[in-house]
Amino acid sequence: MSFGVPLLLVTLVFVPVLLGAYVWQLRRRRRQVVRFSNVALLRAAGAGSASWKRHVPIALVLGALALLGLASARPTVRASVPTSSATVIVALDVSGSMCATDVVPNRLSAAQAAVRSFVQGQADGTKVGLVVFSGFAELAVAPTANRDEVLSAIDAVTTGRGTTIGAAILRSIDAIAELDPNVAPADAVDEPSTDGPGLAQPTPSATPSAAPGGSGGVSGVAADKAPEIIVLLTDGANTRGVTPAQAAEQAAARGVRVYPIGFGTTHPTQMACTRDQYGGFSVPRVRDAGGIGRGSPGGRNFLVVDVAALEGVARTTGGKYFAATDAEGLTKVLADLPRHVTVSEQDVDLSAAVGVFAAVLLLGGLAISLRRST
Template sequence: MSISNFTAPVWLGFLAVILLLALGYLLAQRSKHRHMLRFSNMEQLEKVAPQRPSFWRHVPIVLLILGMVFSTIGAAGPTAEQKVPRNRATVVLVMDVSLSMEATDVSPSRLEVAQQAAKDFAEGLTPGINLGLVTYAGTASVLVSPTTDRGSVKAAIDNIKLAERTATGEGILTALQSIETLASVLGGSETPPPARIVLMSDGKQTVPDFEDVDNPRHEFVAARLAKTKKIPVSTISFGTKWGTVDIPRDDGGTDRVKVEVDDEAMQEIANLSGGDFYSAATLQELSRVYDTLEEQIGYETTRGDASRPWWLLGLLSTFVGIVVALALRQRLP
């Protein structure tokens, strides 16, 4: 622990005084020992003091000195890192609801697992955070504007409907607009509340064309915009490389289409926006990802007062020292 971790480090100077007291005690004990050795008749000394002083006579003074040391550290105001729940932050959960979510490579289906994990995430997020929900397929929609009401978010997750195509960039842009709207409504601060987008997708962007990287609606362009607004996008690539869905044809038949996850694109979105990338292929893995995000988003680390344990140690050590002194010597040191 460095000096910078104390709010009143000047009190640490008192440790030098305590050190001098301890040295003084040692010198006093040494002086007593020398006086005892000056007896010329050792047989007479043994008759006068047949038992040598016990080591336990030093315990009370040691405990009292320790009590002063602990109390001095407490007076110096030590600090420690503490996790504090966030009460002024915004999180928007952006979920891919394209038809690929019907794939059953994640049992019982990608959609059902994603819904369950998302509801658990909403339930576990610290109460003071505003949570919103955006879904996207060919277009994006705000199902729930950022709010502290978790019930409305979970109800919306239960009522998700799937649609064709995947416009990941639209999902990010819509989430950014939702965050900015809430910030303008809240006001009352020079800086907007910290915000984070959590994007869960199970496939490749199809709207606009993935190769059209300069399109304003492209996911990479949206990620760069999020970076300029200091809103990181944490991405979750959900599913496997072997997922498939059956797409109905006009003639009544079906085509089995492969719907593999796009880890590379999700990782790039996270990198461009300053967020974190995760991948999951089961309910357990997805739940662990959301648990990690809850920890990151729901709490902030600050330095807080850590003097109480030192004061308690000082009080306990002093009390025990006095009790031992009275028990062994019937007087205080």
């Protein structure tokens, strides 16, 4: 056990002082009683009750004062916190390649259905947030226990040009930082676009800072594992902005684990968005089953999962990489994900619990005193 304000433990000194004063008062009364000549009558008067019972009220009061002094010092203990009592940020890729029909009916429809099931299957105590990303990353729904709000946002996503995996991780970190004071917001990273002008990458909203709990915003600094996690679902490769490796370093420095899921086959086929999914971008062409879509500088096929990058993210942050090539496989991966998420060691503040116990003792002592006096 540790204490947030250990200096306040000095208040516990008052408990033995009050106990000494009480014992002194009892002895003083005993000397006065001896002066009464009829000792047999005094013994008969006190024979109806056990002598120790009259000390119970003061014992309860002193115990309550000791607990209040302990609570004022903010005691904390190290405990295992399961994922079900924390926050899950789902970062969903909505780039144009998610319209590929190598997964029936297309990648995005299959992903929406699987993510819906995942959200609905979370425990009641879990808050779920949604980050969507294509040419930039956006927090669609802040972490909430309201499942309907998250499900509505999943159904309403539209596709866009580009894939910003790194930015999605940073946005997810910011969403976690809003809830957890032990997680610092993401550091701003100014990276040029790599897939053409006109879709500037917004930098994260926060500047470098240090978390109160020691999980600072400096890359490379080891941190305790946070109870919050990021589930990153993408079907392609990072095309612009901060790289997944850079973002992973920031997540690792804050103890935030990322569980990337690579979705889709290695042979993307025709693009076919529904009317609701189409975001007004120019759909890239696929030259052949293993071809490279238009706008793929350096020979990189951005329509195929960058497994090496995602495995690196998982390795850096302490998460795990998963692959799914069809709708059924994706649903299974998401359903099994909680089994792979280990508990985290966190400092749990006991001040409130100790304070409540102190109040119970105080009320108990008062009730016994009132009963004895009537």
